[in-house]
Amino acid sequence: MSAGWTHHSGTAVALDLESVDTDQLIPARFMSVPRVQGYGPYLLHDLRYDGAGQKLPDFVLNRHEGASILVARRNFGSGSSREAAVYALVDFGMRVVVAPSFGDIFSANAVNNGLLPLALPEADVDQILAMLVAQPAEARVDLQAGNLRICGRDYAFQLPQVWREKLMNGWDDIDLTTARAPQIAAYKTARRASTPWVWPS
């Protein structure tokens, strides 16, 4: 779990694609790497590098390597449960992804790593992409207020309270759960009595 945050200001860039799936975010061949080595180089690898491993100079993330807010089209992060897709974004430096919709598992993984999956209506995203197409822009995200400010415009966004608090507090769920050990133990006793076949003999 990363440290919590309430505001983020950074450079927003447009990735004008829909269904940027987990296999594009990080191709499977890189997933055996231990996290400590850093996953940033693998983010969108096959869009960023040619077959010989050379950077493609026109690709948006190669032109703007300091970007921390990514704006894309619908169905971002669909596919696999690989948390490595989020590691690649976070290790590259991303803090926020803006899109009309996200894969459910991707969103949960993102929040668990301090990355905000910021969902906006398609029309808003279209407008933002149009503003960013020529060049990136500075943007500011306020988690508490639920507001994205970019190119002088404000976009309000909704966030489940669970996610907001986790992002702001940098919570580690295991610590929170361990505090509930007596409730878990009581549940387990009842489960053993009602469905003993959960524990195969």
Add this chain to the structure above:
Amino acid sequence: MTQAPAATAPATLFDKLWQAHEITRRADGASLLWVDRHLVHEGSHHAFAKLAARGAPVAEPQLTYAVVDHYAPTRGRDAIPAGDIRRMIETLGQNAHRHGLRLFGLRDPDQGIVHVVGPEQGLTLPGFTVNCGDSHTSTHGAFGALAFGIGATEVAHVLATQTIWQMRPKTMRITVVGQLGPAVGAKDLALHWIARLGADGARGHAIEYAGPAVRALSMEGRMTLCNLSIEGGARLGMVAPDDTTFAYLKGRPFAPAGADWARAVALWARLPSDDGAQFDREVEIDASDIAPTVTWGTSPEEALPITGHVPNPAQLPPARAARASEALDYMGLSAGQALQGVAVDQVFIGSCTNGRIEDLRLAAKVLQGRRAKVPGLVAPGSALVKAQAEAEGLDRIFTQAGLDWVEAGCSMCVGMNGDLVAPGKRCASSTNRNFKGRQGRGARTHLMSPAMVAAAAITGTLCDVRPLLEGRV
């Protein structure tokens, strides 16, 4: 159907499962759920590393099962060269040994893909919660289980506590009326609904599949259908348990036996959704509308009947034209082209979607006495499926057709074990994702049923399997 007691509102299968596993609920709406089965694989190395960093043990080793599948070589298992593949498999073995977990390793006669092994071992049971760090965990919902994929942080949490925090998804019922036509199966049904509703069409929802066409499916078919729930964006997919479910499970190694069996069946029979239970969303599909279905693009929603033509971007609204052009370009197809007759370079039959015995039987029916025009790989979903297929002589049908018959694992679905499709090559595949680069950088994947893959092998092109199966089913 029995009515729910008067004091209780009619409940869905999902409502019953959620309630039975909810340990507590926070004020912010997150529920802490008990996990009955936790399945781990080589990719769980991040989670084990998190556990090690805390010095924490596995809370319930008896409920945690480790399976080698993603990196499992399908050939040359006795001499795996040093490198990432061997290291990943060894790391899982070490973690399983350290924590006292049952390991389905490479030499285990019960090894296979985690979503094939769980059900065939009777580890997956109705009324259970099943988690695994793999999105196709939705497969296990075919048994009336609450089964969903999770990320590494959540895997570490389940390892450490045997519980998981979740926000309650919305419910959605997909009712499939009518009857599937000959040679049309669960794969076609799944691709059909995903094409209709979109790859994010069921986002945030728990699906229950219902209706006569679903009831008529075997457990293998139900698993294929539930497996692909994630490709339509659903959190999970389920089919209520019935006699088909119980007949499949009876006598499985980890299924309850003796007095427990009768007790379990009595409990399971109460799981189906009550009459009058409310779903947040209802969708109806007519099975008789469905033809053998094939994907043409790079998202599972980009699927069409085999008799169809790929889109012509010039005739699409601008918002959709760019996406379609890009997908057609990647796939090497031209605007408006007919799907039938598209030449394929190779075929693959296998995966957690379609690597079960019934899948292999149907593919073999198509291939029997015929020769494949293109090379291909048949990777059974488990060592038990492999043994069963060999006992039935299916392996000889595949090899006599010219296809390679190999060991069990995820194989060419995701390519982690080195079974890759070369750049620019076109593969007819019984798998679950046609994402760019899924089967290898630049690989072109067409998803379809195993029967349709077999038909593509024989003709060397995308084609309709129905004439090839006439008189054979």
